[in-house]
Amino acid sequence: xxxxxxxxxxxxxxxxxxxxxIERAAVIRRASVRPLTVWPSASALQRRLRGARxxxxxxxxxxxxxxxxxxxxxxxxxxxxxxxxxxxPPTAKHLxxxxxxxxxxxxxxxxxxxxxxxxxxxxxxxEFAERLGPDRIGPDAWGIPASVLRDRLDASRRAxxxxxxxxxxxxxxxxxxxxEALHVARLAPERPCCSLTRAEWRRLxxxxxxxxxxxxxxxxxxxxxxxxxxxxxxxxxYQAHHRVYxxxxxxxPRCGDAVVVRTVLGQRATFACPRCQG
DNA sequence: CCCCAGTCCTGCGGGC
DNA sequence: TGCCCGCAGGACTGGG
Numbered sequence: 145x146x147x148x149x150x151x152x153x154x155x156x157x158x159x160x161x162x163x164x165x166i167e168r169a170a171v172i173r174r175a176s177v178r179p180l181t182v183w184p185s186a187s188a189l190q191r192r193l194r195g196a197r198x199x200x201x202x203x204x205x206x207x208x209x210x211x212x213x214x215x216x217x218x219x220x221x222x223x224x225x226x227x228x229x230x231x232x233p234p235t236a237k238h239l240x241x242x243x244x245x246x247x248x249x250x251x252x253x254x255x256x257x258x259x260x261x262x263x264x265x266x267x268x269x270x271e272f273a274e275r276l277g278p279d280r281i282g283p284d285a286w287g288i289p290a291s292v293l294r295d296r297l298d299a300s301r302r303a304x305x306x307x308x309x310x311x312x313x314x315x316x317x318x319x320x321x322x323x324e325a326l327h328v329a330r331l332a333p334e335r336p337c338c339s340l341t342r343a344e345w346r347r348l349x350x351x352x353x354x355x356x357x358x359x360x361x362x363x364x365x366x367x368x369x370x371x372x373x374x375x376x377x378x379x380x381x382y383q384a385h386h387r388v389y390x391x392x393x394x395x396x397p398r399c400g401d402a403v404v405v406r407t408v409l410g411q412r413a414t415f416a417c418p419r420c421q422g
Numbered sequence: 423c424c425c426c427a428g429t430c431c432t433g434c435g436g437g438c
Numbered sequence: 439t440g441c442c443c444g445c446a447g448g449a450c451t452g453g454g
Binding site for chain 1: 423424425426427430431432433
């Protein structure tokens, strides 16, 4: 499930398309799978993308963005199983869109999505600001200063783990990295935000930065039941370094005494060490 | 404000 | 062996 480190890895993997032009864009529909959600429409998207120059490849939280000449932005939102690829996709069946790029050598940028929960959107500047502006997507979680993290969350009575998943509060954290960061910070997931001390907010900000940096270095997490791959269809390797996520019943890697426990918080599986994160 | 249930979707694995 | 069901959850919506 692409979260910040996986999406950052996708972004880096396709960064070389900057400077190329989109010769042709095709949204692919198949009778056997539900069509991808495309904004504003497949035909308008295909028309508006034709000939557009890619100025930059960016990331906003869990989205990959192609900034285009003229101010349009093409937004890839992978959600659970979406991939942005420069090579052949895992299956032909779930290929959702193809951008043929001009420039030196052949290049194709593909959007593949097994479950089809992902989206592909083309926004003008005003639309982009309205839908993905700072009031909708909070500051990036990677390297977020402790003071910013605290200011945005400390009035809330919500469980800290639930709050970390709120993309309006901070962008990029999903279920895996929320669990991992809270374990590193030695904070119980169910702690209300308003109960955290300044020292605990500092610990959490540092843990977020550490875990996200580490995960980016390992090119994200490819879980057994997941489909995440980088732009070259290769697995990430951070799953081997998870401390608690999907490790219920295993010894806590920190204290070695207690066992990692799975609970449900905000309708999401949550993993923590009851001793370290008391 | 906050919480919860439901929605989208498909592959996989547990249980019988 | 085969089938069914539940689970996985990011983002969003609607109701309480």
